[in-house]
Amino acid sequence: MSYSQRIDRVRQRLGDVDALLVSDLTNIRWLTGFTGSSGWVVLDATGLTLVTDGRYGDQAARQMRDAGVLGEVLVGRTGAATLAHLVDRTAGRSSVGFEAAHVSFQQHATWAKAFSASLAPTAGVVEGERRIKDDGEIELMARACAIADQALAEVAPRLADGLTEAQVRNLLEIRMRELGATGPSYDTIVATGSVNAALPHHRPTDTPIREGDTVIIDVGALVGGYHSDMTRTFVIGEPSPLQRELYELVLAAQVAGVAAVMPGVTGKEVDGVCRGIIADAGYGEWFTHGTGHGVGLLIHEDPYANATSEATLQVGDVVTVEPGVYREGFGGIRVEDLVVVTSAGCRVLTAFPKDSPCLPSPPTT
Numbered sequence: 001m002s003y004s005q006r007i008d009r010v011r012q013r014l015g016d017v018d019a020l021l022v023s024d025l026t027n028i029r030w031l032t033g034f035t036g037s038s039g040w041v042v043l044d045a046t047g048l049t050l051v052t053d054g055r056y057g058d059q060a061a062r063q064m065r066d067a068g069v070l071g072e073v074l075v076g077r078t079g080a081a082t083l084a085h086l087v088d089r090t091a092g093r094s095s096v097g098f099e100a101a102h103v104s105f106q107q108h109a110t111w112a113k114a115f116s117a118s119l120a121p122t123a124g125v126v127e128g129e130r131r132i133k134d135d136g137e138i139e140l141m142a143r144a145c146a147i148a149d150q151a152l153a154e155v156a157p158r159l160a161d162g163l164t165e166a167q168v169r170n171l172l173e174i175r176m177r178e179l180g181a182t183g184p185s186y187d188t189i190v191a192t193g194s195v196n197a198a199l200p201h202h203r204p205t206d207t208p209i210r211e212g213d214t215v216i217i218d219v220g221a222l223v224g225g226y227h228s229d230m231t232r233t234f235v236i237g238e239p240s241p242l243q244r245e246l247y248e249l250v251l252a253a254q255v256a257g258v259a260a261v262m263p264g265v266t267g268k269e270v271d272g273v274c275r276g277i278i279a280d281a282g283y284g285e286w287f288t289h290g291t292g293h294g295v296g297l298l299i300h301e302d303p304y305a306n307a308t309s310e311a312t313l314q315v316g317d318v319v320t321v322e323p324g325v326y327r328e329g330f331g332g333i334r335v336e337d338l339v340v341v342t343s344a345g346c347r348v349l350t351a352f353p354k355d356s357p358c359l360p361s362p363p364t365t
Contacts, residue, residue, distance in 0.1 A: 021040060
C-alpha cells in the first residue's frame with residue numbers, strides 16, 4: 001500500500017483551500033497508517049502534520065514511519081496545547097478546509113475563533129480517493145473473506161445440533177480469531193425462524209435453531225483494519241416448496257446482480273437488476289433494503305447500490321451484492337457476496353458455496 005501516492009492524490013483534490021484539516025479517524029488512518037483514537041492531520045501542498053495527544057506520540061511516529069509517510073508528529077498534552085499546534089500549523093493560510101461531515105458545531109466554533117484562516121467546509125475530499133482500493137487493501141480484504149469462509153464452513157454443519165443463535169455467533173467469532181482475524185467485521189447476524197429471520201439486521205438471541213427454520217448468517221472478518229462481508233441462508237431439514245422457491249429466486253437475483261457489476265454502471269442500475277427479478281416474481285414488497293454498499297476500512301462506505309444511488313462504479317471499488325426477502329411468518333432469505341470491480345467486470349472475493357440452502361457437510365481434514 002502506497003501511502004505517499006494516497007497523500008498526493010488527496011493534495012490534487014484540495015481545490016481552492018490552502019490546507020485541509022482532517023479530523024475523521026478513518027481518513028487519518030488511510031492517509032498515515034495511524035490507528036490511535038485521537039488525532040488531526042493538517043495537509044497542504046508540501047507537508048503533512050499529525051497532531052495527537054500524549055498517549056499516542058510514539059505510536060504515531062512509529063506507524064507513520066512504518067507506512068513510509070513523511071510528516072511531523074506533534075503532541076499536545078492538553079486540549080489547549082493541541083489547539084495551539086493546530087493554530088500554528090494553519091497560520092499564514094487564507095483558507096483551511098475542514099471535513100464538514102465529521103466536525104461538530106462546537107468544534108467548528110472553537111477553530112473559527114482561534115484560527116487566523118477562514119474555514120471552508122469540504123465534503124468527500126479523502127473519501128473520494130479512499131473508496132478506490134489498491135492491491136494491498138484488496139489483499140487484506142481477500143484474506144478476511146477467506147477467514148470468514150473457513151469459519152462458516154466449520155460451523156454451518158452444526159446448525160442442526162440444537163444450538164442457539166448466540167451460540168452459533170460465538171462459535172463463528174471465536175473461530176475467526178483463531179484463524180487470524182482481529183475480530184468480526186460487525187455484530188455477526190444469526191437469525192432463525194419465522195420471526196427473527198424476517199428482520200434483516202436481527203441480533204442473535206438465545207432462540208434455538210429448529211427443524212424447518214430458515215437461518216440467515218451474515219458474517220465477516222476484520223484483518224489489518226479491513227472488513228469482509230458475506231451472507232448465506234440455510235434451511236434446517238428438507239426445504240418446503242416456498243422456501244426452495246424463494247431461495248432460488250433470491251439466488252437468481254444475486255447472481256444477476258454480481259454479473260451486472262462493472263465499471264460505469266451506477267449503484268441504482270445494480271439495485272434495479274436484483275430488485276426487478278424479485279419484483280417480477282411477485283415479491284417486490286419483501287425486498288426491504290438496498291442491494292449493496294462499499295466496504296473497506298468501514299463496513300459501510302461509498303459507493304452504495306440502492307434505488308436512488310447515482311454513484312458510478314469504478315475499477316477498485318469493493319462492494320456487496322446482497323438481495324433478500326423477508327416476511328414475518330415465513331422468515332427470511334439473503335445471499336451476499338463481496339466483489340471488487342475490475343476492468344472486465346468484477347471478481348468475487350467470498351467463496352463459500354451458495355448454490356443450495358441445505359446444510360454443508362463438515363469439512364474433511
